[in-house]
Amino acid sequence: MIEVPQVVTIAGIDSGGGAGINADLKTFHNQRVYAASIVVGLTAQNTYGVQALLPTPSAFLHEQFESVDADFAIKAVKTGALFDAEHVHQVVQELADVHFGAVVVDPVMVAKGGAKLLTNAAIALVKTELLPLATVITPNLEEAQVLLDRSIETEADIMQAASALQALGAKHVLIKGGHAASATVVRDYALFADGSSAWYTAPRIDTVRTHGTGDTLSAYITANLAKGLDIKDILPAAKQFTYEAIKQSINVGHGHGPLNHWVEG
Numbered sequence: 001m002i003e004v005p006q007v008v009t010i011a012g013i014d015s016g017g018g019a020g021i022n023a024d025l026k027t028f029h030n031q032r033v034y035a036a037s038i039v040v041g042l043t044a045q046n047t048y049g050v051q052a053l054l055p056t057p058s059a060f061l062h063e064q065f066e067s068v069d070a071d072f073a074i075k076a077v078k079t080g081a082l083f084d085a086e087h088v089h090q091v092v093q094e095l096a097d098v099h100f101g102a103v104v105v106d107p108v109m110v111a112k113g114g115a116k117l118l119t120n121a122a123i124a125l126v127k128t129e130l131l132p133l134a135t136v137i138t139p140n141l142e143e144a145q146v147l148l149d150r151s152i153e154t155e156a157d158i159m160q161a162a163s164a165l166q167a168l169g170a171k172h173v174l175i176k177g178g179h180a181a182s183a184t185v186v187r188d189y190a191l192f193a194d195g196s197s198a199w200y201t202a203p204r205i206d207t208v209r210t211h212g213t214g215d216t217l218s219a220y221i222t223a224n225l226a227k228g229l230d231i232k233d234i235l236p237a238a239k240q241f242t243y244e245a246i247k248q249s250i251n252v253g254h255g256h257g258p259l260n261h262w263v264e265g
C-alpha cells in the first residue's frame, strides 16, 4: 500500500468549481495528498459572483468533524470561508478537540465578485480565536487591513502588519499582494516564526481569471506542510505554482475565470 499524507479543508463549496473547497481539492490532488473536506457552507456561485449562501447547520458541521477525526490521520488543515461568528467559534472549538496538525488560516472575507463571505461579527472572532491557532495565516492586503483595523499602503506598512499579525498569535504570516496597485509586479511578504522574512516577487499577469488564487496558494502550503516540508521552502514553490496556474489559463466561465490546476507542481 502507498502511504499518502492526509489533509482536510474546512471551508465552503463553490458551485462554479473555481474557489473554496473545489480549488483546494484540485490543488491537493495536484500535490498528491489525500484530502477530506468539512463543509461549512454552500454557495450558489459562478465566475460572475456569488448568487446565494447556505451555511451548514451546526449539528451537521459537528458530525463532519467527528467523521473525519474518527478515520483519517490528518497532518494539516486549512480553513477558508467560515461565513459567520457562530461557525468561526464552532470551528475553533472543534479544532481544539481533534488532532489535525498544522493549521493554515486563509481568512477569506470577500469573493472576487464582491460578495461577503464573512460577517463583520465573525471578523472579530477570526482575530481573537482562530488566528492564535494558525501555523500560517495568509491574508490578502484587504484582509490584513480589516484584521488590524489600519490602512496598509507601503511595503513598510506590510512589514509592520505582518509583525502585528504575528503578535496576535500566528506563527508564520504571509501577506499576499495580488490586490496591490502595481501594474507590473505582484509581491507577497512572509514573516517567519524565527523573525526572518522574505519577499516573493512575480510579474503581474494581466488577467481577470483569478478566481481561487488565494485558495490555491493556501491549499498548496497545507499540502506541503502535511508532507513535512519546511515553510521557507514551501512558500516560493506555492507562489510559483499559483503563478503558473494563473498564467496557463483555461477558457472556462465568462467572468473571473478559474485557475488551471493541471500545471506542474
Ligand SMILES: Nc1ncnc2c1ncn2[C@@H]1O[C@H](COP(=O)(O)OP(=O)(O)O)[C@@H](O)[C@H]1O
Residues within 6 Å of the ligand: 139, 140, 141, 176, 177, 178, 179, 186, 187, 188, 202, 203, 204, 205, 206, 207, 210, 212, 213, 214, 215, 217, 239, 242, 243, 246
Ligand atoms: N495578476 C496576478 N499575477 C500574478 N500573480 C498573482 C496575480 N493575482 C494574484 N496573484 C498571486 O496569487 C496569490 C493570491 O493573491 P491575492 O490575489 O492577493 O489573494 P486572494 O486571492 O486571497 O485575494 C498571491 O501569491 C499573489 O501574488
Ligand SMILES: Cc1ncc(COP(=O)(O)OP(=O)(O)O)c(N)n1
Residues within 6 Å of the ligand: 011, 012, 013, 014, 019, 020, 021, 043, 045, 080, 081, 108, 110, 111, 112, 113, 117, 210, 211, 212, 213, 214, 215, 216
Ligand atoms: C466558497 C468560496 N470560498 C472562497 C472564495 C474566495 O475565492 P475568490 O473570490 O476567488 O478569492 P480567492 O480564492 O482568490 O481568495 C469563494 N469565492 N467562494
